[in-house]
Amino acid sequence: MKTDQIKRETGEGRRAAIGKAARQLIVEKGLEGLRTRDIAALVGINIATLHYHVPSKEALIGLVAESIRDDFKVQAARHPRDGKTGLELLRLEFADFAETMEEAPDLIVVMAELTERARRDKAISAIMAPMGDFWRRQIAEILALGAEDGSFRTDLDPKAGALLITGALSEYARTSGKFGPAPALFAEIERAFRRSSTT
Amino acid sequence: MKTDQIKRETGEGRRAAIGKAARQLIVEKGLEGLRTRDIAALVGINIATLHYHVPSKEALIGLVAESIRDDFKVQAARHPRDGKTGLELLRLEFADFAETMEEAPDLIVVMAELTERARRDKAISAIMAPMGDFWRRQIAEILALGAEDGSFRTDLDPKAGALLITGALSEYARTSGKFGPAPALFAEIERAFRRSSTT
DNA sequence: TCATTAATCAATCACTTGATTGATAACGGG
DNA sequence: CCCGTTATCAATCAAGTGATTGATTAATGA
Known part of the structure; x- marks a missing residue:
């Protein structure tokens, strides 16, 4: 040692x-x-x-961006995802997010900072944009699956729904402390996509 | 001239x-x-x-923050809001947002930039935080009203719903171009809060 | 063992950046 | 018309700020 x-x-x-x-x-x-x-x-x-x-400093920021991407990939592959319903997968997603906020809050802060910078810096954008795309696509797939297996509404637009969810989670992370406990938000998201009450 | x-x-x-x-x-x-x-x-x-x-530069950034707040206030009071249903008010909110993105996209960019900085700068936070609070509260009120007048679900949590909506709109502004046209997102938000189909 | 490579640092360069100083020119009331 | 106030600028300061140079020291392999 x-x-x-x-x-x-x-x-x-x-x-x-x-x-x-x-x-x-x-x-x-x-x-x-x-x-x-x-x-x-x-x-x-x-x-x-x-x-x-x-x-250079530019290379340094690139290094940070890459390390964020690596952490993100680890986080994204933390739990097995096979053989689950859409709702179960969505809850798994919530759990992952809550876990990340708890264990690595700085990951979210730095990601927000780099995403902001990505607007102007093409090199950073090349690394960060795919991350956001990946996240949204993953959620969209969960929603599409859930719409088929009966977890969610059938009139659901997966892409729009995914933007809703990622936006809400990002906003929650950004304002955290002000808004109450995460479960209340998670529950509202579930209600927002749940199949209509009648059968 | x-x-x-x-x-x-x-x-x-x-x-x-x-x-x-x-x-x-x-x-x-x-x-x-x-x-x-x-x-x-x-x-x-x-x-x-x-x-x-x-x-000083600090005062300068404060000046920018104040000018953003002023623009925000103007934007928030652009249309009359009396005697409308929750759904109508929500649609008005969407229209306002789309209009701002069209006419003053830089307003949204600068707001994002300042919100980011507010995390570290107390003086900026003092100006920006109330703006976000105001926006969320306004949407929450619309949702609460709509739950009463039958526009929206009765099991709706207004605060959580408001976070969902503001988060989605912010995310849309941030990623705009990548995601499709705004109406698709607006429609999904409406479906997410609409009263269950039966009746 | 010893030459080669990898890693480290003190010193310094060239330039940036927020801010100040002291002087000067327009404006406006009396 | 004159004088105090307001607005402006050229010149400069002091503290950064990213990056380089040239030399020194540890590891490594032949």
Whole structure:
């Protein structure tokens, strides 16, 4: 257990540490207030060393975006999803989201920050946009499945419904604290898509 | 029609011009890339003159936040809202939103940017948070009214429903272009809250 | 063992950026 | 017409800010 590095660190290890520190600083100060010097200080290395591992600030932000994408992929594949009804899958989605908010709230903060930046930065957009698309498509598939298996309304538009759900969850994460407990929101979403009461 | 200022400009006029230029630049480069020099250049004045009218960058961002709030208030009071059913009011809300996206898309972009910053900046938060609250409360009232007058489901949770709607509209604005035409989303929202088919 | 590579840092560069200073020119009331 | 107020700018400051340079030291393989 060599906690404190006496001397050196392997290349990939450093890159990972730099990415982690950058994410932490983005949470604290925003992308706007992100400084290479602060990152280096947090990692405990010289600025030149930081530039040795990550050539530019742009590349650094790209590194963060990639690390977010990786975390997102892990989160998306956490639970088995076979042989379940639409409603069960949707609840699984809710559970995943609640779990992420609990365990890795900074993931959501940094994602929001990068999504904002993606509007102007094509390189970031290339990484972040597919993530949003993936999420929405996954929810849309769940809704379509649920409409077939009787969990949800048959007049449901899966794509629009998916936008509703991802929007609501994002908004909840953004305003969290102000709005009450998540289950109340989850329940309302279920009612919004449930099959009409008569049979 | 004195289009080009030969010499001077009144104080309030300048402040307004500075605010407008700042908003334009925030749309182009983000809050992150907002520079006092760029604003001054866009207005056509010296940096010192800018500081004469707006003492600091912080005050400048506050000015932008206030101008956004003012626009928001105008937008919110555009149509008469008395004597209508919940569904009619909701449709009015949709129309207002679509109109804003059409006529003043930068309003939405800047609002998103400031909302993001509000997370870290208390002064901005003090201006922006009430705006979001106001919007959500207004929608919640519409939903509550519609549940009473028979437009919407009776098992509707107005607060959760409002979060669903504002989240969906924000998400739509954020991803616009990717998702199809707004009416499809509006229609799905209506179905989500409509009274169950029987009766 | 020893040359090569990988990793690190002190010092510094070139430029940006918010803000200030001191002087100057228009405006407007008396 | 004159003087105080308002508005403006050229020049400059001080503190950053991303990035580079040149040298030094640990690891690594032949």
